[in-house]
Amino acid sequence: MIEEKYQPIADMAVAMVEGIRRTGLQVVDLRERYAKVLMPMESNGNHVGIMYAGSLFTLGEFAGGIIFGVTFDITKYVPLVKEINIKFQSPAATDVTLEVSMTKEQAAEILKEAETNGKADFALELEIKDAKGEIVSLVNGIWQFREIPESMKGIFATQ
Amino acid sequence: MIEEKYQPIADMAVAMVEGIRRTGLQVVDLRERYAKVLMPMESNGNHVGIMYAGSLFTLGEFAGGIIFGVTFDITKYVPLVKEINIKFQSPAATDVTLEVSMTKEQAAEILKEAETNGKADFALELEIKDAKGEIVSLVNGIWQFREIPESMKGIFATQ
Numbered sequence: 001m002i003e004e005k006y007q008p009i010a011d012m013a014v015a016m017v018e019g020i021r022r023t024g025l026q027v028v029d030l031r032e033r034y035a036k037v038l039m040p041m042e043s044n045g046n047h048v049g050i051m052y053a054g055s056l057f058t059l060g061e062f063a064g065g066i067i068f069g070v071t072f073d074i075t076k077y078v079p080l081v082k083e084i085n086i087k088f089q090s091p092a093a094t095d096v097t098l099e100v101s102m103t104k105e106q107a108a109e110i111l112k113e114a115e116t117n118g119k120a121d122f123a124l125e126l127e128i129k130d131a132k133g134e135i136v137s138l139v140n141g142i143w144q145f146r147e148i149p150e151s152m153k154g155i156f157a158t159q
Numbered sequence: 160m161i162e163e164k165y166q167p168i169a170d171m172a173v174a175m176v177e178g179i180r181r182t183g184l185q186v187v188d189l190r191e192r193y194a195k196v197l198m199p200m201e202s203n204g205n206h207v208g209i210m211y212a213g214s215l216f217t218l219g220e221f222a223g224g225i226i227f228g229v230t231f232d233i234t235k236y237v238p239l240v241k242e243i244n245i246k247f248q249s250p251a252a253t254d255v256t257l258e259v260s261m262t263k264e265q266a267a268e269i270l271k272e273a274e275t276n277g278k279a280d281f282a283l284e285l286e287i288k289d290a291k292g293e294i295v296s297l298v299n300g301i302w303q304f305r306e307i308p309e310s311m312k313g314i315f316a317t318q
Contacts, residue, residue, distance in 0.1 A: 016206035019213045022181050047175035053240050054178045054217040061212050081212050085244040 002030040009069040013062070023058050027066065034101045035066045039128075041095050050091040051136075056128055057086055060139030063100040063126050068143070071107050077114065078148045082121065084141040094131035098139075100124060110145050120145045161189040168228040172221070182217050186225065193260045194225045198287075200254050209250040210295075215287055216245055219298030222259040222285050227302070230266050236273065237307045241280065243300040253290035257298075259283060269304050279304045 002010050010027040014020055024043055029036035037059060044055035061081055068079040106122070113120035121144050128137040161169050169186035173179055183202055188195035196218060203214035220240055227238040265281070272279035280303050287296040 017211050018202055018204070019182065019211040023178065043177050045177070048237075052176050052178040053220050053243070054213060057216045057220075057243075058213040061216075078207075081247055083244070083246045084212070084216075085242070087242045088240055 002027060003032070006030045006070055009066070009074070013066050013069060020058060020062060023055050025058060025062060028097065030066070030070060033067070033071045033103070033107065034099070035063070035070060036097060036099045037062055037066060038095055038097045041093070050093050051096060053086075053088060056088070056092065056096065056137045057084070057139075059096065059098050059128055060084060060086055060126055060137070060141065063098055063139070064124060064141055064143040067100045067102055067124070068145070071102050072111065072145070076148055078146055080144045080146060082142045082144050084139065086140075087138040088136070089138060090134065090136050092128070092130050092136040096128050096130050096136055098126055098128050100126060114145050114147065118147055161186060162191070165189045165229055168225070168233070172225050172228060179217060179221060182214050184217060184221060187256065189225070189229060192226070192230050192263070192266065193258070194222070194229060195256060195258045196221055196225060197254055197256045200252070209252050210255060212245075212247060215247070215251065215255065215296045216243070216298075218255065218257050218287055219243060219245055219285055219296070219300065222257055222298070223283060223300055223302040226259045226261055226283070227304070230261050231270065231304070235307055237305055239303045239305060241301045241303050243298065245299075246297040247295070248297060249293065249295050251287070251289050251295040255287050255289050255295055257285055257287050259285060273304050273306065277306055 010030050024040045026038045028038050039055050039059040044051050046052040110120045110122050121142055123142050126139040127135045130136050169189050183199045185197045187197050198214050198218040203210050205211040269279045269281050280301055282301050285298040286294050289295050
């Protein structure tokens with residue numbers, strides 16, 4: 001379930017980037033500091049009938065942006081992806097999902113560092129699972145939390 | 160320039176995977192053990208006007224498949240991507256390209272290992288460059304070279 005106040009963030013996160021939108025990625029659950037996202041098998045298969053590596057990557061990369069959007073003030077801060085490592089452990093032949101969360105303590109620590117240095121890196125270790133709950137891919141990413149430049153402030157406003 | 164005998168491989172590599180085809184990725188140059196591929200900025204931008212991370216990933220991941228196709232016998236062997244690390248060094252605001260090549264010696268070594276063990280890993284270190292020739296992303300990937308299962312043999316035939 002998407003908590004009502006976060007519906008604009010869910011919509012915006014998918015709609016704003018054509019490369020995400022065209023995969024059919026769906027935000028399934030969204031609440032403060034938690035998100036569950038789904039990549040459908042439909043239109044994301046490869047030549048041998050399993051999910052295309054790039055669609056699995058999209059799901060993993062999306063996690064950093066969406067958890068940011070329900071943890072921090074997106075009118076003030078912006079996340080940038082710095083590095084992602086993705087291990088393709090076993091083939092995915094169904095829709096796949098990914099859950100991402102952040103504790104209050106983690107969020108406070110990132111915010112504190114950003115307030116001191118103007119930016120802060122944050123790492124996420126994520127699992128992509130198939131419909132049976134088996135891990136198909138492991139994603140390790142590093143994002144950077146930055147104060148939003150004045151020129152970009154309008155883009156992230158939800159109103 | 161795409162060498163004529165490799166045109167079917169260039170076409171097939173893009174056409175067979177919807178998630179690649181819809182990005183508009185183009186094979187620019189293709190000859191034995193060498194490929195240059197391009198990701199257009201058009202339809203691959205993100206919410207802040209730079210190239211979407213997932214489209215950069217797609218270009219990097221594609222490298223493993225296309226170099227495989229102009230190095231080995233694709234009616235006998237198939238590449239599987241095992242792991243990819245991508246570092247987003249600087250923002251890409253233009254079309255980007257990637258060159259990938261393999262020496263005869265590297266190819267022979269992989270083939271020898273695969274003939275002994277039925278499979279062999281191969282690693283590629285790749286640079287994605289913008290229109291000015293500046294590196295925007297670094298891609299380190301590991302693919303596995305495998306004998307193609309009987310059930311899949313038809314898929315990769317170019318005729």
